[in-house]
Amino acid sequence: MRTLTVEGADLAYGDGVPVLTGVTVTARPGELLAVTGTSGAGKTTLLSAMAGLLPPAAGRVLVDGDPLLDRDQGVKLGVVLIPQDNGLAAILTAEENIAVAMIATGGTPAEARRGTSTSLEKLGLSGQAGQLIEELSGGQQQRTAIARGLALHGDVLLADEVTSELDAANRQRVIDLLRAEADRGAAVVFATHDPEAAAACDHELHLADGTAILVR
Numbered sequence: 437m438r439t440l441t442v443e444g445a446d447l448a449y450g451d452g453v454p455v456l457t458g459v460t461v462t463a464r465p466g467e468l469l470a471v472t473g474t475s476g477a478g479k480t481t482l483l484s485a486m487a488g489l490l491p492p493a494a495g496r497v498l499v500d501g502d503p504l505l506d507r508d509q510g511v512k513l514g515v516v517l518i519p520q521d522n523g524l525a526a527i528l529t530a531e532e533n534i535a536v537a538m539i540a541t542g543g544t545p546a547e548a549r550r551g552t553s554t555s556l557e558k559l560g561l562s563g564q565a566g567q568l569i570e571e572l573s574g575g576q577q578q579r580t581a582i583a584r585g586l587a588l589h590g591d592v593l594l595a596d597e598v599t600s601e602l603d604a605a606n607r608q609r610v611i612d613l614l615r616a617e618a619d620r621g622a623a624v625v626f627a628t629h630d631p632e633a634a635a636a637c638d639h640e641l642h643l644a645d646g647t648a649i650l651v652r
């Protein structure tokens with residue numbers, strides 16, 4: 437299992453003013469790290485950098501001490517991102533979305549079949565396996581994206597606002613599943629607006645006014 441470290445990172449889009457400056461934080465195997473902050477504080481920006489999608493303007497993102505240079509390398513190193521906008525293909529079914537992702541990351545068709553059905557079941561979506569994403573509710577789509585993220589068995593799991601459209605029971609189910617990922621040994625980073633969800637994590641990094649402070 438791998439440790440992801442952000443070291444003195446300034447994060448910006450193009451030549452713009454940095455969204456965050458001097459971010460230093462470590463996501464450790466077996467732990468849940470909440471990333472909190474108001475809308476626009478930079479949670480997605482930080483998770484994008486942790487995924488290898490946004491190279492820091494200054495500082496570094498390291499996976500087990502090696503610089504993370506791009507998303508392809510992130511995927512190879514087992515850094516899984518569940519994006520805020522779910523990132524699912526609308527014209528594929530729930531099970532196809534998961535199977536495609538598993539096969540693209542080296543799974544065999546048999547593993548993809550098993551992994552798809554197990555992960556959909558964990559999210560209470562066995563009955564929706566064959567439905568097109570565009571036919572699912574917002575919360576069902578969000579749960580499908582989580583099922584896909586879990587099926588990839590990442591060493592690092594980055595979950596961006598993945599409970600925003602869920603009812604209380606499903607929100608708790610997802611928090612329990614993220615905890616189970618940490619118990620499996622993954623380093624889990626969970627961006628959330630929800631104070632109760634943040635309280636369920638081992639540590640909390642709070643983003644405000646362009647800086648990141650580890651409050652717990």
Ligand SMILES: Nc1ncnc2c1ncn2[C@@H]1O[C@H](COP(=O)(O)OP(=O)(O)OP(=O)(O)O)[C@@H](O)[C@H]1O
Pocket residue numbers: 449455473474475476477478479480481482520597
């Ligand atoms: N692709 C982009 N290009 C330029 N600026 C961006 C881009 N994406 C985000 N930003 C800016 O970066 C800042 C932080 O946005 P970000 O999406 O990281 O916040 P957030 O904390 O995830 O917000 P929310 O809780 O609303 O999802 C905002 O001011 C936003 O306008």
